[in-house]
Amino acid sequence: MKKVLIVRASAIGDIVFASPFAEAIKKTYPDAYISWLMEKGNEVLMADSPYVDECIVMPVSEWKSLWKNGKKLEAIKKIRAFGAELKARHFDVAIDLQGLLKSGIFAWMSSAPVRIGLGSREGSQWLMNKVISRAGESHRISSEYLYLAEQLKLDHNHFTPSLSLNSQSEKLALEKLAAHGLHPGKYVVFAAFTTRPQKHWFADAWQNMAPMVKEKTGLIPILLGGPADKVAAEEIHSGAQDIINLVGQTRLAEAVAIVAHAGALIGVDTGLTHMGIAFDIPTVALFGSTCPYTNTTRDNAKVIWLGLPCSPCRRKPTCNDRFDCLREITPENVMTTLESALKSES
Structure with a gap:
């Protein structure tokens, strides 16, 4: 080769x-x-x-x-x-x-x-x-x-996702964080958005999660996502003023840097969530309709998947859009899992 x-x-x-x-x-x-x-x-x-x-x-x-x-x-x-x-x-x-x-x-x-x-x-x-x-x-x-x-008989002794930062994008990301009074390691990323509704946690769940995380960890919740996620982000933000909404305000490279400097990350099955594992920060990944990876290869990365009989359904939900596989994941459950991830980090 x-x-x-x-x-x-x-x-x-x-x-x-x-x-x-x-x-x-x-x-x-x-x-x-x-x-x-x-x-x-x-x-x-x-x-x-x-x-x-x-x-x-x-x-x-x-x-x-x-x-x-x-x-x-x-x-x-x-x-x-x-x-x-x-x-x-x-x-x-x-x-x-x-x-x-x-x-x-x-x-x-x-x-x-x-x-x-x-x-x-x-x-x-x-x-x-x-x-x-x-x-x-x-x-x-x-x-x-x-x-x-x-x-292919390649060296695979260390085979865990990893990403590298662009220095200029990292600088811009840190400046945007500073403008909101945020500092590296002092915030938690909420990666709430992805391509299909059956992969989303619910707006009220994120709203209940925000004050809980802030009170118990001291981390400030921030929402990340692309321009297409703005409406959904506003819905979440309208019921949780503790959240800083940066959705649609960062380019991908800047979002990568923000994840890299986070104190923790909570997210659904989406790219930003997987970046948390790549950067080795405490991460809680929520799975429902898609097949989960329960072995993250990192002690500080935890997966919540309830394993309901209908899960994973992938692109063919059978629950009449109730999405029980995610609705039954409670903020309290996520908080307990996050505390475990943070404890593993220390």
């Missing part, structure tokens, strides 16, 4: 899970040049990693915009040109960690003589030389990527 292309373009949480894979390659092949292909915006997650030499940005949103606006020929030309750029880099190995047709196409377009797919489907398996199934200990964080590392 002299020149390696890793393809894991999205989503944020999955990139966090996959982060130790680059380290495993680098430890096994110290002279390898590792490039990571990801969608625009996500590159901040791995751009400062000591194990990734280069992030290649894939402007998917630009291509989609051209296609939707009737400029299909131009979109196709740009995609082909991007593929030609990949081919010109002369990769020895392309590893598709995403396993979808769209990711497999770019691994194939790289013309790497060895193309390895993780659980490849949707036809992408026909674009690979070798497909390795998604397996491993399902309740361990990053298990499928660890299994792939084992199958």
